[in-house]
Amino acid sequence: MKGDYQELVDEISALLAVPATLENRDFGLIAFAHDSGSEFDETTLDPVRTRSILTRKSTPAVRSWFEGFGIARATGPVRIPAAPDAGVFRDRICLPVRHRGIVLGYVWLLDASPGPTAAQLAAAMEVTARIGTLLADEERAGADLSREFRAALTAEHDWHYDMAVSALRTALGGAGTDALHAVVCVTPWTATEAPSSRSLPGAAALCTVSWGAGGGARAWQLGAGGSGGSRTVFLDADAGGAGAPGSGRTGRTGTPGGGAGRAGRPRSGGSEGSEGFVDPDDTGQALAVLVRLRSADALAPAVTAADRLRAMTGAGAATAGVAAPRRGLAGLNTAWLEATSAARAARAEPRLGPVAEWAVIGPYRMLTALPADTARDPAVRELLDRSHGELARTAEVFLDNAGQAGRTAAALGIHRQTLYYRLSRVERLTGLDLAEGEDRLLLHMALKAARL
Structure with a gap:
């Protein structure tokens, strides 16, 4: 299968007389080719292309940058300008590889002046269609897992x-x-x-x-x-x-x-x-x-x-x-x-x-x-009754705010005295002392667990 991909990438590279690489839709390298008739200099292997070839993958930042040009939605060639700050020294042309409307990969070409003609790019897109069929067949073989x-x-x-x-x-x-x-x-x-x-x-x-x-x-x-x-x-x-x-x-x-x-x-x-x-x-x-x-x-x-x-x-x-x-x-x-x-x-x-x-x-x-059934601890069972929903919420917000009355009252939009009154009712219902750390921990866990 890999030999088939290499032959098709070589065909595109020879057809357009430019270097070409094939990556899957996750930007993993599948094959690459340098056309013997294309101009080759140090900019041919810019940092992004070098990393792709040597590590067989691109970084998330590089992937996000290229996807920003709409390549995942494109159905035809997409020209992408050079960006030296991003490690892209040469203009590129992306040929999306699709099968039945689904993008499965990308063929990357190093653009030049005057660059490939429209007819050449159309012919290259026909080759990408054959690549798409291969990728689809390969995915189908192991897709339904x-x-x-x-x-x-x-x-x-x-x-x-x-x-x-x-x-x-x-x-x-x-x-x-x-x-x-x-x-x-x-x-x-x-x-x-x-x-x-x-x-x-x-x-x-x-x-x-x-x-x-x-x-x-x-x-x-x-x-x-x-x-x-x-x-x-x-x-x-x-x-x-x-x-x-x-x-x-x-x-x-x-x-x-x-x-x-x-x-x-x-x-x-x-x-x-x-x-x-x-x-x-x-x-x-x-x-x-x-x-x-x-x-x-x-x-x-x-x-x-x-x-x-x-x-x-x-x-x-x-x-x-x-x-x-x-x-x-x-x-x-x-x-x-x-x-x-x-x-x-x-x-x-x-x-x-x-x-x-x-x-x-x-x-x-x-x-x-x-x-x-953890939420139904005997101490909190009555508090968790729907009729006491307001008290339960007050207690939870109070504990979420580490027992700070000012922050709790502000979060609930109530007066401090109202807060203290509600908390006293919570203590009477549960038999717990909210001044005790272990009692607070039990109540806090029970209120959170009740949400589950």
């Missing part, structure tokens, strides 16, 4: 998980061995069908996953690589919750279920300015995506994919979570737990969403791993 991906996410035992990850790694080929990925969870997934990984830039695999369908507990045994046992994760927290006493739903090795439970959502209710805490809707499906990254410091491809997928659901309530980046697939189970936890946090706490990264959800990283 939903079965392998789903199997890895829903494996019930350690050995099932190990086998599923091995199958997914084989299906991904070199991309799954040591490549950098981030797992994304979008919920609820209400689109009629999952998109193709070909239509989602950067997606290596995706699949839909049952999420609380049917009202019964759906437990996942996510293996921990064979040595650390496994963990049971319950995707719907119905009455009693995962890990509730007598439910028989705690994970093996003493780890309670619930780490990837359904996303809860706050809902307005009660008196003005109050919030009630309610059980989540039975959403049915979540979408899991494995997104390729160029750098561990740049999660933009995963966030962009999450935004596009949320738009496809047509539901403003959809949220998404992005796991911490990982190299290879060894930690896929943990990454999925992180992604689902971040999606739950985004739904529970609007300021985190609608797309939340695991790294920034703060206390929800711990709270999403707790049993679902």
Whole structure:
């Protein structure tokens, strides 16, 4: 296959008498050619071109700069001027490689004066169409990895998980061995069908996953690589919750279920300015995506994919979570737990969403791993009744502001005396002393957990 690409790039280079390179849509180098009849000087290998050839990839900044010229939307040649400050010493011509309307890559030409004629460029575009067919065939051969991906996410035992990850790694080929990925969870997934990984830039695999369908507990045994046992994760927290006493739903090795439970959502209710805490809707499906990254410091491809997928659901309530980046697939189970936890946090706490990264959800990283009935601690059960929504919100804002009365009163738009009165009622309802650190911690955790 690589020889076919090289022959086609050589054909374009000879046709136009200019150097040419072929990159995939993620700016990974596939092939390059220097035409023997073209002028060659030190500017032919400017820093951007040199890096692309030597490292077989471009930096996120370079990619963003070129994409700013609309190459991902173009259907014909795009001329891009030199920018020495950006390391681009020569004008370029980009020939988008498309197949059935989807951009799969780019052919890059070094422009010159007078440059290729319109007829030459038209002939080169015909060659890019043949390249597009090859790229599409190659992607199609490994594009539908939903079965392998789903199997890895829903494996019930350690050995099932190990086998599923091995199958997914084989299906991904070199991309799954040591490549950098981030797992994304979008919920609820209400689109009629999952998109193709070909239509989602950067997606290596995706699949839909049952999420609380049917009202019964759906437990996942996510293996921990064979040595650390496994963990049971319950995707719907119905009455009693995962890990509730007598439910028989705690994970093996003493780890309670619930780490990837359904996303809860706050809902307005009660008196003005109050919030009630309610059980989540039975959403049915979540979408899991494995997104390729160029750098561990740049999660933009995963966030962009999450935004596009949320738009496809047509539901403003959809949220998404992005796991911490990982190299290879060894930690896929943990990454999925992180992604689902971040999606739950985004739904529970609007300021985190609608797309939340695991790294920034703060206390929800711990709270999403707790049993679902944690919010119903006896001390706070009455406070969490809908009739006390205003008091619950007051207590939460007070604790969010580290117990500073002035900031809390300003945030709530009330007088300090009103705040003190409400807090005294909270203490009477809960039996907790808000002057005690441990009592504050219990109340704060319970209020946050109730959102889940």
